[in-house]
Amino acid sequence: MYPFFKLTFHALLGMLLWNSNAGGVGPSGGDSLKVAPYGDLKPYADLRAKPYEYHGPERELAEPTDLEEVRIGLFGPLKRTDAVLQGRSMRRGAELAIAEANAAGGHRGKPFEPVFRSDDQIWGSAREVARLVYEDKVWAVMGSIGSESTHIAEQIITKAHVVLIGPASTDPSLTQINIPWMFRCMPNDAHIARVLGTYLFQDRGVTKVAAIASNASDSRIGVSEFEKTARRLGRPLALSLKYDAGAPDFSRPLDLIERAGAEALVVWGRPEEAARLIRKIRARGMTQPVFGGPALAFPEFLKRAGTFAEGVTVAAPCDLWRDDPRLRTFRQQFSERYGAPPDIIAAYAYDGMNLLIRAIRAGGLNRAKIRDALAEIRRFHGVTGEIRFDGSGSNVSPPVLVVVRDGHFCKQASN
Missing domain, CATH: 3.40.50.2300 (Response regulator)
Incomplete structure (x- = not known):
């Protein structure tokens, strides 16, 4: 049993070391320590600080000479x-x-x-x-x-x-x-969530936020990272709701959001679903500012949401609209x-x-x-x-915030 316990202990320790500096300074991309899971606690080791290494064979293999492509x-x-x-x-x-x-x-x-x-x-x-x-x-x-x-x-x-x-x-x-x-x-989603959360809770000072996300795997992961960021900033979400992909009606989750008195809404889902949801939000007369995950940073969202997309702020992986x-x-x-x-x-x-x-x-x-x-x-x-790239092979260049103006994505001035 002891070898098993020892292996399990080291595996858990490795996971803690990963999380202990997630969002910290250095290899993670220079994020504020306020969104790090353990603040300014210095980890024993940061596995991202230098590239993962491969110590196995195959470098000695000769290159093939008979290939045409x-x-x-x-x-x-x-x-x-x-x-x-x-x-x-x-x-x-x-x-x-x-x-x-x-x-x-x-x-x-x-x-x-x-x-x-x-x-x-x-x-x-x-x-x-x-x-x-x-x-x-x-x-x-x-x-x-x-x-x-x-x-x-x-x-x-x-x-x-x-x-x-x-x-x-x-x-x-x-x-x-x-x-x-x-x-x-x-x-990655953790980095995207930190950028959006820092802007929403610190820069804009919003205190009561509701999130609604698709049940699809990538949306669940993305909104989960946003929930973590909110808690670390001392602003746990008022509500975090899920909807089934392709859901025809959003009445029940929107009823709950209205009752909660949310000051802002965060939407994490595919472009076509998010567009339909935001149309429903505005059709009900809800005027809260809407923020979106990276899947909204696509022409398909603008096309389907039409004028209802105006003013929506999106956490985009990169600035594809720069000069x-x-x-x-x-x-x-x-x-x-x-x-x-x-x-x-x-x-x-x-x-x-x-x-x-x-x-x-x-x-x-x-x-x-x-x-x-x-x-x-x-x-x-x-x-x-x-x-x-950090040592793990993940791109740590910062995402950007863009806002929809006149049917186009524009970089958020304060980002």
């Missing part, structure tokens, strides 16, 4: 109605990056070739990622959109020793388990190629694929060396802004 795997939703637009955005952003890399000579004269597999069935995604790794023999993998599928893929790539970069998964736990093969492009030459070029090339402007997922997929391409060119056709090369990229300036 360099394959990079992608997996994401193709047919699932609630995520097909996001899957298409990811694929388009990645394909544009590959097309540009091939125009510049590929990898030592060999073209990069994307191989796409579906994760329309969450548990079936394990099979599809395994096919990418063992049948298609890709050198690195990008995906997916949802954190559930990405968690499953993480188990495959850890066994197979292949780099996985997530362009849109925001579940904090993805990069908190000491896996050296996992990297993330978007800031930046690199971003302008990307938007123009993407629009010319696909006939529509890129959204945030397309932009992160473009940056994520460029990170993989850079790592392959630096490390060569050796999976372990590709991982090493990617881990050495601590700062990357892309179309989404600066991607800054």
Whole structure:
């Protein structure tokens, strides 16, 4: 029993060390100590301070000489109605990056070739990622959109020793388990929640907030992180409610919110659901300011909410509306190629694929060396802004607050 107890104790200690500095200064991105779980208590060790290391074999393997192309795997939703637009955005952003890399000579004269597999069935995604790794023999993998599928893929790539970069998964736990093969492009939900909570409770001085979120996994995780931030700032939520995805009616939760006398509302859900909810809120004559999670920072939300989106403040993973030459070029090339402007997922997929391409060119056709090369990229300036990896492979560049004005997202002046 003693060895088991000892192992369990060290596992719990590791989790406490992770949490003890979550939101603190340094590798976490410079957040205020007021939102850290244990204030200014210094942890024994910060596992994010330096890159996770891989001490296993395979660096000694010789590069193949008989390849005609360099394959990079992608997996994401193709047919699932609630995520097909996001899957298409990811694929388009990645394909544009590959097309540009091939125009510049590929990898030592060999073209990069994307191989796409579906994760329309969450548990079936394990099979599809395994096919990418063992049948298609890709050198690195990008995906997916949802954190559930990405968690499953993480188990495959850890066994197979292949780099996985997530362009849109925001579940904090993805990069908190000491896996050296996992990297993330978007800031995680904990970071997003801290930015929104600090602005709402400290900058604006709101004291009574109600949250309403979809029962979908990513929304539950996001609003849970926001609840933690609220408690740490001494402003526990007045209400935190859930609704089923695709719910036709929001009467009951809105009744409860009105009775609670909430001063502000926080919405965490998919763009189409959030738009429908906010329409219902305004139709009832509720005038409280509305704040949203990162899923609202998409054109689909503006389109479906219409004028009801006016004044909504959203915690966006990056500022995709800034005036930046690199971003302008990307938007123009993407629009010319696909006939529509890129959204945030397309932009992160473009940056994520460029990170993989850079790592392959630096490390060569050796999976372990590709991982090493990617881990050495601590700062990357892309179309989404600066991607800054901490030791766990998570992007700690700060999210931004944007507000809807005249049907467009504009950066919040006080952010």
